[in-house]
Amino acid sequence: MKRDYYEILGVDKNASTEELKKAYRKKAMEFHPDRNPGNKEAEEKFKEAAEAYDVLSTPEKRQRYDQFGHAGVSGASSGGYHVDFDVNTIFERFGDLFGGNFGGGFSDFVGGFGGGGRKQQRPRVRKGSDLRVTVKLTLEEISTITEKKLKIKKKVACAQCAGKGTKNSTDIVSCPKCNGSGHVIHQQRSMFGIMQQAVICDQCNGEGTVIKNPCSNCNGTGTMNGEEIVTISIPAGVHDGMQLSMREKGNAAQRGGINGDLIVAIEEMPHETFEREGNNLYLNYYISFPQAALGGSVDIPTLDGKARIKLVAGTQGGQVLRLQGKGLPEMQFHRKGDLIVNVNVWTPKTLSKEEKENIEKFLQSDNFTPKPGKNEKSFFNRVKQFFS
Ligand SMILES: [Zn+2]
Ligand SMILES: [Zn+2]
Known part of the structure; x- marks a missing residue:
C-alpha cells in the first residue's frame, strides 16, 4: 500500500510550492544515500520523497492526485512511472534543487551511482567482472585459519598503456556526442507533458571520453590476459558451498576502472576418518x-x-x-x-x-x-x- 504523498513529505494538503520544496529538501537530506551508505530503507525513503515531490510540485499531477489518489498519477497511463524513478533520475530532475547543499559528498555520490545532477555531471565508473574460483579444503584445514595462495588467471591492466587504452594521454578526448558528460538527455512525450530522461551515452559507454589512437596491445580496452597470485586467509569453521568475497581482486575493468571481485567458493573434501x-x-x-x-x-x-x-x-x-x-x-x-x-x-x-x-x-x-x-x-x- 502506497503512503500518502502529503504524509511522506510531512506537509498539509494546502501546502504552498515553497513549503513543498522546503519539506522535500529536508527529507532528501535526511535520507540521502551519502549519509546512509548501504541503507536500503533510507534509499527507498529517498525515492519515495522524490516521487511525492514530483507529483505535488506539478500542478496538474497534484490536482489528479487530490482527486483520484495514487490511481490518478500512476499505472500504465503514465508509462510505468514508478519504475523509471531511480536514484539517478532523481538527481537528473531535482539536482538543481539541492544546489550546493550537499557539498562535496553530493558529487561523490552522483559519480558513484553513475548518474548526474544538472550542475555537476560526472562520468560513470567502470567495474571489471567478478571471478569465481573453488578452493578445496580438508577438515584439518577447516579446523583452523588457513592461508591459501591462489594463482588466478584474469584480466589485468594492459602493460603497454598502463590500462589507459592509449599510450598518449592527449589521445583521450572528450566524447563529441555527449560533450564528456557520459549522458544524453532523451525527451519523451507523455500525456502529462514532456519527460526528460538521462540515458548513458552509447558512443563512450557513459565514460565521457573516447580514444583517438587506441593502444595496439589491447585495442584500446586497457586490459589484457594475465595472472595474479592472490593470498586468501580462510577463517576457521567454514562450510562446504560457502562463498568468500575478495573485493577488487577480480578482472580489471576496461580503461582503468575498478576491478571486479574475486568470489572464492569453499569445497570440503571428504575425510577418511571423520x-x-x-x-x-x-x-x-x-x-x-x-x-x-x-x-x-x-x-x-x-x-x-x-x-x-x-x-x-x-x-x-x-x-x-x-x-x-x-x-x-x-x-x-x-x-x-x-x-x-x-x-x-x-x-x-x-x-x-x-x-x-x-x-x-x-x-x-x-x-x-x-x-x-x-x-x-x-x-x-x-x-x-x-x-x-
Ligand atoms: Zn593497452
Ligand atoms: Zn559520450
Whole structure:
C-alpha cells in the first residue's frame, strides 16, 4: 500500500510550492544515500520523497492526485512511472534543487551511482567482472585459519598503456556526442507533458571520453590476459558451498576502472576418518573384544592428534562417547563442536586353533551370556545420550 504523498513529505494538503520544496529538501537530506551508505530503507525513503515531490510540485499531477489518489498519477497511463524513478533520475530532475547543499559528498555520490545532477555531471565508473574460483579444503584445514595462495588467471591492466587504452594521454578526448558528460538527455512525450530522461551515452559507454589512437596491445580496452597470485586467509569453521568475497581482486575493468571481485567458493573434501555434521565430527571407532571386557585407555584420533580416554570394564558395542570441544570451531564464535564417537567391538574374522580353544571355554561361562539392561535394550536411550 502506497503512503500518502502529503504524509511522506510531512506537509498539509494546502501546502504552498515553497513549503513543498522546503519539506522535500529536508527529507532528501535526511535520507540521502551519502549519509546512509548501504541503507536500503533510507534509499527507498529517498525515492519515495522524490516521487511525492514530483507529483505535488506539478500542478496538474497534484490536482489528479487530490482527486483520484495514487490511481490518478500512476499505472500504465503514465508509462510505468514508478519504475523509471531511480536514484539517478532523481538527481537528473531535482539536482538543481539541492544546489550546493550537499557539498562535496553530493558529487561523490552522483559519480558513484553513475548518474548526474544538472550542475555537476560526472562520468560513470567502470567495474571489471567478478571471478569465481573453488578452493578445496580438508577438515584439518577447516579446523583452523588457513592461508591459501591462489594463482588466478584474469584480466589485468594492459602493460603497454598502463590500462589507459592509449599510450598518449592527449589521445583521450572528450566524447563529441555527449560533450564528456557520459549522458544524453532523451525527451519523451507523455500525456502529462514532456519527460526528460538521462540515458548513458552509447558512443563512450557513459565514460565521457573516447580514444583517438587506441593502444595496439589491447585495442584500446586497457586490459589484457594475465595472472595474479592472490593470498586468501580462510577463517576457521567454514562450510562446504560457502562463498568468500575478495573485493577488487577480480578482472580489471576496461580503461582503468575498478576491478571486479574475486568470489572464492569453499569445497570440503571428504575425510577418511571423520564425518561432519554442522560443527560436530563423527567417528566410528573399534575396540578389541578384550579391551571391551577389561577396559583401559585408548587413544582416539582427533583432528589435532590423539585424545586418550579411559574405557570402563564391560564397555558395550554401540556405546556413544562425546568428546567435548574436539569438533570444529564455529565461525565467528569461540565455541567448538564435539567429537562424537560410536564405539564398536571388533570381532576377529578368523581364529587360530589355540584362540578358538580358548574362546570356546567362555561359551560355558554364564558370565558371557548376554544380559542387556535397559540401556542396552533401548536404541533410543543411546541416541538420547548423544544429545544430553
Ligand atoms: Zn593497452
Ligand atoms: Zn559520450
